[in-house]
Amino acid sequence: MYIVSSSAHHQPTKPVVQGVSYFLAHVPGLTCHGSKPSREIKKDPPLRESFRSHLRTFEEAVAYPPNQVFIGNLDPDDLAHVPSPWYKHPVRDGSRWGLFGEIMPEDEFYGMMKICDEFQLLLLEEGFVRAVAVKLRQHPLFSDADLLRLGNGVSLADIERQLADGATLPMYDRGGRLVGCVRTGHEEDPNLTAEILMENLSVRASGALALRHQVAATGRAEAVDFLLGGGEEAVGDRYNRGGGNMAKAIGELCGCSGAGGADIKAFCSGTVHAIVVAAGLVASGIFSDVVVVAGGSFAKLGMKFQGHLRHDMPILEDVIAAIAVRVGRDDGKSPVIRLDSIGKHEIGSGSSQQAIFDKLIAQPLDRLGLKFTQIDKYATEMHNPEITEPQGSGNVPRTNYRIIGSFAVLRGEIQRADLDRFVEEHGMLGFSSTQGHIASAVPVLGHAIRKMLSGERNNTMFVAKGSLFLGRMTQLADGMSFLLERNKGTQGGV
Amino acid sequence: MVLGAPDADSAELYAETVTEGDPSWAGALAGVSLGLPVFHIMEPVIKDQIDPALAVEHLGLMEIALDVEKISGVLERLRKSC
Numbered sequence: 019m020y021i022v023s024s025s026a027h028h029q030p031t032k033p034v035v036q037g038v039s040y041f042l043a044h045v046p047g048l049t050c051h052g053s054k055p056s057r058e059i060k061k062d063p064p065l066r067e068s069f070r071s072h073l074r075t076f077e078e079a080v081a082y083p084p085n086q087v088f089i090g091n092l093d094p095d096d097l098a099h100v101p102s103p104w105y106k107h108p109v110r111d112g113s114r115w116g117l118f119g120e121i122m123p124e125d126e127f128y129g130m131m132k133i134c135d136e137f138q139l140l141l142l143e144e145g146f147v148r149a150v151a152v153k154l155r156q157h158p159l160f161s162d163a164d165l166l167r168l169g170n171g172v173s174l175a176d177i178e179r180q181l182a183d184g185a186t187l188p189m190y191d192r193g194g195r196l197v198g199c200v201r202t203g204h205e206e207d208p209n210l211t212a213e214i215l216m217e218n219l220s221v222r223a224s225g226a227l228a229l230r231h232q233v234a235a236t237g238r239a240e241a242v243d244f245l246l247g248g249g250e251e252a253v254g255d256r257y258n259r260g261g262g263n264m265a266k267a268i269g270e271l272c273g274c275s276g277a278g279g280a281d282i283k284a285f286c287s288g289t290v291h292a293i294v295v296a297a298g299l300v301a302s303g304i305f306s307d308v309v310v311v312a313g314g315s316f317a318k319l320g321m322k323f324q325g326h327l328r329h330d331m332p333i334l335e336d337v338i339a340a341i342a343v344r345v346g347r348d349d350g351k352s353p354v355i356r357l358d359s360i361g362k363h364e365i366g367s368g369s370s371q372q373a374i375f376d377k378l379i380a381q382p383l384d385r386l387g388l389k390f391t392q393i394d395k396y397a398t399e400m401h402n403p404e405i406t407e408p409q410g411s412g413n414v415p416r417t418n419y420r421i422i423g424s425f426a427v428l429r430g431e432i433q434r435a436d437l438d439r440f441v442e443e444h445g446m447l448g449f450s451s452t453q454g455h456i457a458s459a460v461p462v463l464g465h466a467i468r469k470m471l472s473g474e475r476n477n478t479m480f481v482a483k484g485s486l487f488l489g490r491m492t493q494l495a496d497g498m499s500f501l502l503e504r505n506k507g508t509q510g511g512v
Numbered sequence: 513m514v515l516g517a518p519d520a521d522s523a524e525l526y527a528e529t530v531t532e533g534d535p536s537w538a539g540a541l542a543g544v545s546l547g548l549p550v551f552h553i554m555e556p557v558i559k560d561q562i563d564p565a566l567a568v569e570h571l572g573l574m575e576i577a578l579d580v581e582k583i584s585g586v587l588e589r590l591r592k593s594c
Contacts, residue, residue, distance in 0.1 A: 328535065370569065370570040370573075371573060371574055372569065372570065372572065372573040372574075375573070407521060407522075409525075410517070410521070410522040410525035410526055411522060412517065412518040412519045412521070412522040413518075413519065414518075417518040417519070417577065417578075420576075420577035420578070421573060421574065421577045423577070424573050424574075424576035424577040425573060427576050428572070428573060428576065434576065437576070
């Protein structure tokens with residue numbers, strides 16, 4: 019045991035994951051504002067009609083098996099027993115409420131976006147607001163203060179007048195009824211356009227609801243010391259593009275009055291990077307109660323819609339997803355983040371898949387003296403294949419699991435003939451919407467914790483990769499990994 | 513055209529796009545038949561042209577992971593039909 023101080027407060031501790039919450043907003047009306055649909059519909063306006071006719075109802079989104087897995091009502095392994103295509107096999111007793119969070123309907127989420135709006139950027143029609151207020155009053159995570167912030171709305175004529183300026187973005191419901199709009203934040207600032215503000219309000223709203231669920235489950239919002247943002251959004255104006263701080267903006271709406279905060283940026287692997295930083299802050303004693311929070315990836319709404327239309331499928335990327343992960347000091351029961359397991363992609367590592375997986379999985383396992391087969395489950399990019407395959411992106415998790423298994427073959431730990439079995443035993447089916455940082459390993463966290471607490475699982479390795487070339491600054495790859503382990507009940511030293 | 517697609521289905525989709533035209537009829541190549549010959553980087557005719565040490569470093573792992581035979585079969589059929 020390594021002890022740097024006799025003071026209990028400064029004694030190094032194992033960081034544990036005390037809880038994780040997930041949130042999905044079903045937003046068919048916003049899906050046309052995703053990057054890909056908005057560009058394609060602009061080029062070909064009649065496309066809007068076939069786009070609209072392929073949007074799902076809220077009931078369909080709730081009953082969609084992968085969404086029920088995401089919020090914890092089904093296990094990832096249950097998907098193997100659901101016939102394909104999953105969208106044709108709804109979960110009969112699917113619920114909007116899950117073990118880890120909820121799936122919120124669009125009208126309530128628009129209300130939450132308005133509650134997040136401190137600068138009168140978002141206008142909602144008054145009749146729509148009245149109906150939403152009735153619903154939010156029934157929701158356990160909304161207060162009277164929220165309803166005051168929701169306000170009374172404006173007339174439809176006011177919204178139509180705003181839209182006439184050409185810089186304001188309309189907000190429709192699933193059926194195409196105009197219910198609101200988002201205005202530009204500054205007429206000469208390309209960083210405060212209505213498009214960017216709509217995106218950032220949706221990130222704040224979804225992140226805050228994930229955090230509210232987390233606080234409701236684990237308690238003591240005011241005890242949170244620090245918030246780390248793990249999302250891919252960029253908040254700022256013309257002088258500080260991407261300056262942040264979404265973490266604090268989210269925490270403000272969740273009673274985290276004692277928390278500082280900052281955002282961690284690492285593309286899709288940002289959330290896993292933030293969890294590792296949180297573990298370090300807790301283990302060092304700098305802070306004892308840290309929450310990693312990330313809102314959704316608005317731009318990715320409808321990203322693969324062309325493949326879905328081609329196959330006459332519903333547009334499945336119609337949800338904004340969010341996560342909140344609470345990392346704290348060892349409590350003797352919550353799963354432990356092994357500090358000696360952290361894998362990182364280094365600048366000099368190279369960008370081949372081989373090099374990335376070597377750094378993120380093989381080297382950490384060597385350090386721990388473990389074989390590939392001693393990891394119960396690997397969590398990688400958990401994209402739902404039903405979303406990606408129709409547009410030619412393949413089955414992302416299966417490819418990743420085959421690469422991991424191939425590494426075990428190369429190292430002589432398994433036979434080539436056993437590759438399929440390795441994938442089946444140590445992998446799982448993808449169940450996350452293609453929400454970038456949200457889909458990257460972390461959807462598995464809730465299920466892993468549940469199984470470790472019940473003693474069904476010993477460990478899970480979380481592996482996230484990022485594509486830095488997208489920002490046109492470097493050709494480097496990126497990635498980070500950590501091992502989560504069942505708590506064996508011994509509190510104290512590292 | 514050399515592909516690095518992870519499976520036969522996605523290789524076929526990309527190959528169709530640059531031979532017969534975008535099957536989704538949505539992109540810039542909708543209705544445009546380029547008729548390009550398409551190969552996957554794992555097919556021997558391409559891989560054998562790469563420095564063997566470099567091929568092992570960058571492709572060795574993926575060669576085990578991917579179903580190269582199935583991908584080759586799909587692309588061979590498309591090349592013959594062009």
